[in-house]
Amino acid sequence: xxxxxxxxxxxxxxxxxxxxxxxxxxxxxxxxxxxxxxxxxxxxxxxxxxxxxxxxxxxxxxxxxxxxxxxxxxxxxxxxxxxxxxxxxxxxxxxxxxxxx
Numbered sequence: 096x097x098x099x100x101x102x103x104x105x106x107x108x109x110x111x112x113x114x115x116x117x118x119x120x121x122x123x124x125x126x127x128x129x130x131x132x133x134x135x136x137x138x139x140x141x142x143x144x145x146x147x148x149x150x151x152x153x154x155x156x157x158x159x160x161x162x163x164x165x166x167x168x169x170x171x172x173x174x175x176x177x178x179x180x181x182x183x184x185x186x187x188x189x190x191x192x193x194x195x196x
Contacts, residue, residue: 140179147172
């Protein structure tokens with residue numbers, strides 16, 4: 096029996112295929128980390144929106160004479176929603192392009 100004969104599964108897979116597999120797995124790991132960042136961002140923004148909603152509800156229920164503060168809170172909330180939707184659309188397109196390759 097040859098002392099240098101490989102008995103590992105790695106010897107059955109050509110080096111170029113192993114390199115491809117390792118790079119592919121590294122890519123998937125990096126993609127997963129980026130997706131976690133996006134998910135974290137959305138969670139923070141959702142929390143911001145909940146705070147804005149509570150602020151709007153508070154102003155609306157305690158300030159019957161002036162609607163200016165409620166309007167400001169509502170405008171801020173609408174801006175947050177618009178920015179969040181824009182960010183979501185950009186990320187969706189980006190991840191779709193990445194996954195096509």
